[in-house]
Amino acid sequence: MNAAGRQWKDARVLITGGIGFIGSNLARRLVAQGAHVTLVDSLIPQYGGNLRNIEDIRDRVTVNISDVRDQHGFRALVRGQDYLFNLAGQTSHQDSMSDPFTDLEINCTAQLAILEACRAINPAIRIVFASTRQMYGRPDYLPVDEAHLLRPTDVNGINKMAGEWYHILYSNVYGVRSTALRLTNTYGPGMRIRDARQTFLGIWIKLALEGAPFSVWGGEQLRDFNHVDDVVDAMLLAATDDRAIGQVYNLGDSEVVSLKALADLLVDANGGGDYQLQAFPEERKRIDIGDYYADFSRFAALGWTPRVRLAEGLRSTLAYYRTHLSDYA
Secondary structure: OOHHHHHHOOOEEEEEOOOOHHHHHHHHHHHHOOOEEEEEEOOOOOOOOOHHHHOOOHHHOEEEEOOOOOHHHHHHHHOOOOEEEEOOOOOOHHHHHHOHHHHHHHHHHHHHHHHHHHHHHOOOOEEEEEEEHHHHOOOOOOOEOOOOOOOOOOHHHHHHHHHHHHHHHHHHHHOOOEEEEEEOEEEOOOOOOOOOOOOHHHHHHHHHHOOOOEEEEOOOOEEEEEEHHHHHHHHHHHHHOHHHOOOEEEOOOOOEEEHHHHHHHHHHHHOOOOEEEEOOOHHHHOOOOOOOOEOOHHHHOOOOOOOOOHHHHHHHHHHHHHHHHHHHO
């Protein structure tokens, strides 16, 4: 076991949203390094939790099926934990507009309750919060750095912004050591593919594997993507480097592609397929952020570098879903 692995041996780790996409991949890595991992997930069907995600580690983790909105239950869960990876959230931008109060409860109110539980029960815990690029809104310049104005275009972005800053406030004022990572488009095995609630790439993958055409809205918008393995690397680093305490960092990748180029890469990785370029639906166009890619140099200065190239990541993701499509679609 290397030095990084020894750091996690026998550590007590709590992951909210732990049966979801990123949480399950993080759990797998931590279990391999000897950590004692507890996964908290509501398994609400509209969100990302899927028991297939932890099938290979089910006997090596503790699973608690509960909702982060249960303030009293969370106080018991946080007791005695060394680390909290706070990944639970409502991720659908469109759902946040049609049901804003549920988004508020999960992405804002519950986050404050989690931090209050940590402050009261376990103030020494180390926290990494999964934030989002969405809070920047439509960029004024590219690449977007952390100094960019925060100007969310939807309810989800506003609530995630508040949740993020509760974490930083509690770190600065109460010493509950937190770091926020603003994630860009994350993809890989375990992502939700039955619809576009988690990411549009998920439904593209499902339809490509089923031999059906998928829709590309616009096509010229620029994006960057991170494979989930790189995001897990980032979270482990953020949890263990004291320079990250009280800080907010962008994640991202130097490989920037248009959505049309991404569609071409996916079709090539799949060995075939078809897509249709379509105009943005009006209800989505109003909250679309246009071009976005991140300046992630501040976090790279801590030693993080994305390793998985997009074409390689798409091939491995498609290979996973060829085997497990029925469990996700």
